[in-house]
Amino acid sequence: MIATQPKASIKGGEFLIKETSAQQVFIPEEFTEEQRMIAATCREFLEREIWPRLDEIDNAKSPELISSLMDKAGELGLLGTSVPAEYEGFGMNFNTSMLVAEVTGAGHSFSVALSAHTGIGTLPIVYYGNEEQKAKYLPKLATGEWKAAYCLTEPDSGSDANSGKTKATLSEDGKFYVLNGQKMWITNGGFADIYIVFAKVDDGSGQADKNLSAFIVERSYEGITMNEPEHKMGIKGSDTRQIFFNDVKVPVENLLSERGNGFKIAVNILNIGRIKLGVAAVGGSKEVINNAIRYANERKQFKTPISQFGAIKHKLAEMAVKVYASESASYRAGQNIDDLIEDLKAQGMEDGAAKLKALEQFAIECAIMKVHGSEALDYVVDEGVQVYGGMGYSADAPMDRSYRDARINRIFEGTNEINRMLVVDMLLKRAMKGELDLMGPAMAVAKEIMSIPDFSVEEEEGLFFAEKKVIRNLKKAALMVAGAAVQKFMMNLSDEQEILMNIADMVIEIYAAESALLRVEKLIGIKGEEALTLQKQLALVYLHEAVEKVNNAGRAAITSFAEGDELRGMLMGLKRFTKIEPMNLKDARRQIADAMVAENKYIF
Numbered sequence: 001m002i003a004t005q006p007k008a009s010i011k012g013g014e015f016l017i018k019e020t021s022a023q024q025v026f027i028p029e030e031f032t033e034e035q036r037m038i039a040a041t042c043r044e045f046l047e048r049e050i051w052p053r054l055d056e057i058d059n060a061k062s063p064e065l066i067s068s069l070m071d072k073a074g075e076l077g078l079l080g081t082s083v084p085a086e087y088e089g090f091g092m093n094f095n096t097s098m099l100v101a102e103v104t105g106a107g108h109s110f111s112v113a114l115s116a117h118t119g120i121g122t123l124p125i126v127y128y129g130n131e132e133q134k135a136k137y138l139p140k141l142a143t144g145e146w147k148a149a150y151c152l153t154e155p156d157s158g159s160d161a162n163s164g165k166t167k168a169t170l171s172e173d174g175k176f177y178v179l180n181g182q183k184m185w186i187t188n189g190g191f192a193d194i195y196i197v198f199a200k201v202d203d204g205s206g207q208a209d210k211n212l213s214a215f216i217v218e219r220s221y222e223g224i225t226m227n228e229p230e231h232k233m234g235i236k237g238s239d240t241r242q243i244f245f246n247d248v249k250v251p252v253e254n255l256l257s258e259r260g261n262g263f264k265i266a267v268n269i270l271n272i273g274r275i276k277l278g279v280a281a282v283g284g285s286k287e288v289i290n291n292a293i294r295y296a297n298e299r300k301q302f303k304t305p306i307s308q309f310g311a312i313k314h315k316l317a318e319m320a321v322k323v324y325a326s327e328s329a330s331y332r333a334g335q336n337i338d339d340l341i342e343d344l345k346a347q348g349m350e351d352g353a354a355k356l357k358a359l360e361q362f363a364i365e366c367a368i369m370k371v372h373g374s375e376a377l378d379y380v381v382d383e384g385v386q387v388y389g390g391m392g393y394s395a396d397a398p399m400d401r402s403y404r405d406a407r408i409n410r411i412f413e414g415t416n417e418i419n420r421m422l423v424v425d426m427l428l429k430r431a432m433k434g435e436l437d438l439m440g441p442a443m444a445v446a447k448e449i450m451s452i453p454d455f456s457v458e459e460e461e462g463l464f465f466a467e468k469k470v471i472r473n474l475k476k477a478a479l480m481v482a483g484a485a486v487q488k489f490m491m492n493l494s495d496e497q498e499i500l501m502n503i504a505d506m507v508i509e510i511y512a513a514e515s516a517l518l519r520v521e522k523l524i525g526i527k528g529e530e531a532l533t534l535q536k537q538l539a540l541v542y543l544h545e546a547v548e549k550v551n552n553a554g555r556a557a558i559t560s561f562a563e564g565d566e567l568r569g570m571l572m573g574l575k576r577f578t579k580i581e582p583m584n585l586k587d588a589r590r591q592i593a594d595a596m597v598a599e600n601k602y603i604f
Helices: 033-059 064-075 094-104 109-121 123-128 131-143 262-298 310-346 351-361 363-393 398-410 416-432 439-450 465-495 497-527 529-561 564-577 585-599
Strands: 148-151 167-170 176-187 194-202 213-218 224-226 240-251
Touching (some): 033 064, 094 109, 094 310, 123 213, 194 240, 213 240, 310 351, 310 363, 310 529, 363 398, 363 497, 465 529, 529 564
Antiparallel strands (some): 176 240, 224 240
8 A cells, every 4th residue: 555645635536545544534523613513503403493393394285384494594594504705605614514414414304405405506506606696696595585496307317317308498589598398306396496407408400419508597487387296205394396397588697607517517516415415314313323222211121221132232333333434434525625625725726616626526435425324324214213113113203204214315316326336437437547546556456366475473553553454455355356347347347237336335335444443543642542442442343344344245246257266366365355353343332332321322
């Protein structure tokens, strides 16, 4: 592995081939007092306005309730977190906006409405709007006077967003684009005042552009109609509709960015949505854990609180382990984005361009965190139902709503399958462009597995010396499998989706495990090892589980394409690279669970 790099020079995806030191990562414990106050404001808003009204929100027959709650959030400044100060926003840095997303992520349907407005609804104008568009729309969006929605998905274009059929035809006088088409699954559709609409421009010849363009469309424009709200499995209080555009005249000055730039806008805005969805899932998970712990302490069987039974302790601890790793990785990536933004601005790049460039650079990590966070939440809510037992299946208990509301997150912002394939696709494309040297380390690993293993005993040096070696070896395992798959399939690798997802699972687990370990190492440097016994257990339990998952995913990939001596050699290499000294995971989990049970809440 190559030596560590300064913060500003870290590239997206580079964690797979370079060492990261604990001092290079940001950890949640480093948030300032001001940032903690912002988080407290968000939580107080949920406690006062949202949680007491969850049933009312879910059963509302019209969007007025959610809209009025958005107004109250706007009064507190929660809608302007990412809007620059000159447009009546707060201009928070990226990791602070991540913190807001985490805390409000426990708001069920409301959090969906909030994130759609502040993220995909507002940010296209923040990042791509011209000065006139920003001045006209952002102050109203920041205060909540106007609400926003994002119109990309169509009945025949979901994951393949660029195949949309909505057309925008330039009028003969050149003053309007005439919009015709249908959009579906539009969050906030029923009460939004503006829509960010994606369409292909037809200049009148009948031949539409190959790529999408984006438009700011005001609700007041004639020709906009919509269906009744969709009936959904979960997030029932979120207003989700089909919207129809029938000869809607959109002034040419409402074209966002340049003609044909819509797909790029969609991709970059979705990068933000992905990582924020991942961290919002962390916030949702923590609240589910709190409920599960409280119930486990109250519910008695055989005259004993069920929180004292080993099977329940295992569940509570596993919830915490997954969430701790996801949180650690989320803010690590968020700070990488912030650091690059500041570095680019110092080099003279304009603020909006710097933010877009930084988000594009860390698109791999954004996809990783979307998958990891949403699947951690799914695990947590499923086990939350199990902790509640029969009551978990009752609509009168909180797990019913949590279970149903969580499921959409593996579909939102690109399905987890799409995001897994994106992780590998982006890594390989950057390697081919020479932006990431994956081939050098992959070839070194291939050479290593053909050589006689080094059985010499290394002298341990530094905290987590052995665990960091495990992480290095897991990276070698991923590079070995990816390198062999590329050699085997070349340009046809994109057709081998199962193998791509196996490789992605290896990469995702490596990033999460390393992030948790680095967080604890940095904390120990601040507080000392004695104070961090439980956090060490969290990181080590996750690492042991990650080793097993990397092994399983690697084996599934290798046996899909290798044969004979190559198969045997790669399986031997995989076995070598997925070794870890055993530890008593049962006792570690019990310590984690006991500490939370004693405090009656998630404590990390």
